[in-house]
Amino acid sequence: MTCAKRVGGAKYPTRIPVILLARPSMPTPVPPPESSPMGGDASPRSLTLIRTEADLAALPASERIRYRLVGADCRFHANDNISDFVREGETEELKAEVAQHMQAVLRALVIDTESDHNTQETAQRVAKMFVDEVFRGRYQAMPPVTEFPNVTRLNELMIVGPISVRSACSHHMCPILGRIWIGVLPNEHSNLIGLSKYSRIVDWIMTRPQIQEEAVTMLANVLQERVKPDGLAIVMEADHFCMQWRGVKDLDSAMTNSVMRGAFLKDPNLRREFLSLLSKKTA
Numbered sequence: 001m002t003c004a005k006r007v008g009g010a011k012y013p014t015r016i017p018v019i020l021l022a023r024p025s026m027p028t029p030v031p032p033p034e035s036s037p038m039g040g041d042a043s044p045r046s047l048t049l050i051r052t053e054a055d056l057a058a059l060p061a062s063e064r065i066r067y068r069l070v071g072a073d074c075r076f077h078a079n080d081n082i083s084d085f086v087r088e089g090e091t092e093e094l095k096a097e098v099a100q101h102m103q104a105v106l107r108a109l110v111i112d113t114e115s116d117h118n119t120q121e122t123a124q125r126v127a128k129m130f131v132d133e134v135f136r137g138r139y140q141a142m143p144p145v146t147e148f149p150n151v152t153r154l155n156e157l158m159i160v161g162p163i164s165v166r167s168a169c170s171h172h173m174c175p176i177l178g179r180i181w182i183g184v185l186p187n188e189h190s191n192l193i194g195l196s197k198y199s200r201i202v203d204w205i206m207t208r209p210q211i212q213e214e215a216v217t218m219l220a221n222v223l224q225e226r227v228k229p230d231g232l233a234i235v236m237e238a239d240h241f242c243m244q245w246r247g248v249k250d251l252d253s254a255m256t257n258s259v260m261r262g263a264f265l266k267d268p269n270l271r272r273e274f275l276s277l278l279s280k281k282t283a
């Protein structure tokens with residue numbers, strides 16, 4: 001299992017907040033034989049607590065998943081995929097949990113969800129939309145991608161796009177709608193993947209709360225690892241609704257980002273060829 005490592009933040013498998021432990025059936029934690037050479041501080045408050053899956057089962061699904069993530073020292077930022085830590089059936093539990101909290105948000109906004117027929121099921125709808133739809137790239141595993149060896153030794157510039165991007169910004173959870181173009185310069189050792197797989201991978205990365213700059217870098221990393229091309233170029237152009245719906249309310253501003261790797265960095269002619277083909281496609 002590979003994951004980005006967490007930097008800073010609580011390591012609560014070793015120091016679980018007391019409030020989380022206050023369950024009547026919870027056995028008193030047994031201190032390790034002799035004070036742990038790792039710990040130093042042997043006071044009861046800092047004892048290492050190893051929870052079993054049975055103990056975890058009594059916690060809300062989000063706490064359980066978070067516990068596994070922290071225990072594995074894996075990052076769980078808004079744009080990280082955490083599917084390796086989500087067990088079967090837990091996304092259903094997550095949805096129920098999110099709906100409950102969403103209901104509290106509506107209440108805090110002083111919306112009468114009891115008599116307002118428009119908002120009666122809103123909390124459930126939003127929870128389903130987050131977990132199953134717009135943020136599903138966090139909870140679902142990467143779509144299966146078959147790679148084919150480059151038997152005919154293709155080594156010409158290939159451009160895939162425009163691929164639709166539907167994402168959300170992690171600052172405001174506002175939609176990001178746009179397009180992506182991917183340029184690949186394969187070599188004889190590259191793996192080729194089907195055209196539709198590029199769209200699937202884009203969708204998987206983008207259906208998370210994202211920051212455009214990080215999203216294109218993540219996409220580049222995944223494609224670099226899969227395809228192993230000599231050169232990889234990605235251009236993303238998108239409307240950020242946090243600029244249009246709120247904030248400066250600038251309806252015409254769009255953001256364009258690019259990532260150039262390998263041959264696209266070293267060879268200005270290749271870069272120019274890619275960008276000129278794009279401008280023809282967008283014109």
Ligand SMILES: [Zn+2]
Binds near residue numbers: 169243
């Ligand atoms: Zn935003």
